[in-house]
Amino acid sequence: MSIFSQAGGAILEAHGNGGKLTHELITEVFAAGFKNEALDAGLDSAVMDISLLAASSEKRFGLAEGRLAGARLAMTTDSYVVSPLFFNGGDIGKLAVTGTLNDLSVCGALPCALTCGFIIEEGFAISELKKIVATMAETASKNGVAIVTGDTKVVGRGRCDGVYINTTGVGLIPAAVDLKPENIKAGDVLIITGAPGDHGICILNERGGYVDKASISSDCAPLTAPLAALMNEHSDIRVMRDPTRGGVATTLNEFTARNKNIGIELMEESIEYDKNSKALADILGIDLLYSACEGRAIIICASGAVEGVIGTLKRFGETRNAFVAGRASEKNKGRVVMKTTVGGARILDMQVLEQFPRIC
Incomplete structure (x- = not known):
């Protein structure tokens, strides 16, 4: 032995x-x-x-x-x-x-x-x-x-x-690739490759047992293939980022912190959530835009490239639910703003306190 x-x-x-x-x-x-x-x-x-x-x-x-x-x-x-x-x-x-x-x-x-x-x-x-x-x-x-x-x-x-x-x-x-927030221009379009916040709310549910654990799954998935195809097929990608700790809202604030020439506007009616994740998050008072993702990417591209970019992403299982969530704007420079379904607007600031620790 x-x-x-x-x-x-x-x-x-x-x-x-x-x-x-x-x-x-x-x-x-x-x-x-x-x-x-x-x-x-x-x-x-x-x-x-x-x-x-x-x-x-x-x-x-x-x-x-x-x-x-x-x-x-x-x-x-x-x-x-x-x-x-x-x-x-x-x-x-x-x-x-x-x-x-x-x-x-x-x-x-x-x-x-x-x-x-x-x-x-x-x-x-x-x-x-x-x-x-x-x-x-x-x-x-x-x-x-x-x-x-x-x-x-x-x-x-x-x-x-x-x-x-x-x-x-x-x-x-590749030598010609240079992705960074400073590339973003007013009018560029914001794409999210799937429902935001699923990983963070999944981990919280695993600990707390609030609902059936099988009903909420982490979005944990490598995006190697779809993002490589995207870079191979399209040249008008400004920046990409995976919104892990702090979620989508915090990541977008990182963009505007690096590029003060633009603001970012999200359209609330365009955000597509997993229904089970959203239901639990609402019960617990958690905004899924601040909840971590581990299999999503934020992509900002030129407005003329949107159709092709979405088409490429939808060929892959990991990004088949990609959607347009907003755009870069000359308004509200240095800020991230959500246009609400009732016609108002709210500022999405960078996350300050921890919603829940050790999600990754």
Whole structure:
């Protein structure tokens, strides 16, 4: 019987000491789950050929040969402490891969590789850890990305809530792509790729059990394919962003904070919510425009490109419910304003206090 098996099915502090238990944990859980050439080399760093990554990305995303010549490197990192670890629509593993892939994609990058770091509480079930690793591997593989290196630390009981994960992603941005809020012009159109706020309200319901947990699902989903197609097919995209913590309203305020030459007007009658999420949010007094998304993108494009952009998004399951939610305006510069269904207007300020913590 291996030392790993003798652990009794739970993580021990000795799994983090760099010795036999550590090596068996890495071999039997992480290396087996994330198996790929760069990881199998067993080096202290993943070594990859950038030219091969570029060629592979061009082929995978249907780009013309040489499109990534002169590409810039995009890098992002994020840490995940969501509670509970498993929820309707995903788990911390899927979330960790999804969040980092989406951070790359909304910058116009084609994701190439991921790293992961685990902080694990002593006593955490190895079977649960394997489920999380399997979900991460599956999500990465479906999006053509490998988890090429990582790290593991173990802390004592009570010093971590089961497991925390950090992921870092790298991608390649074609030379001509430059997405940023400063590009937004008055008259540009705001698109949201699906109902806002579902992830945040799902996590709240998982904790509180307010309604049947099966009735509200997280929107957790990688947007790699639809956003890559969008960038390949359309040149009039001004900026994209994934509205995670703080939701749609806070993200739009980030745009107007960077571009004081425009205001953003949302049309209340145009916002399409999931009916179950909206019902629970109304009962609890929560505005879903401030609730986190983990599988939605905000896209601002030139008005003449809207029909084509929506058409591209609707070809993909993750973005099939994309809709026009508003536009950039010369009015109310530096502000985000909601035009209400009764003909009034209200300012949507940046979120100040926490609605509910640890949603990602």
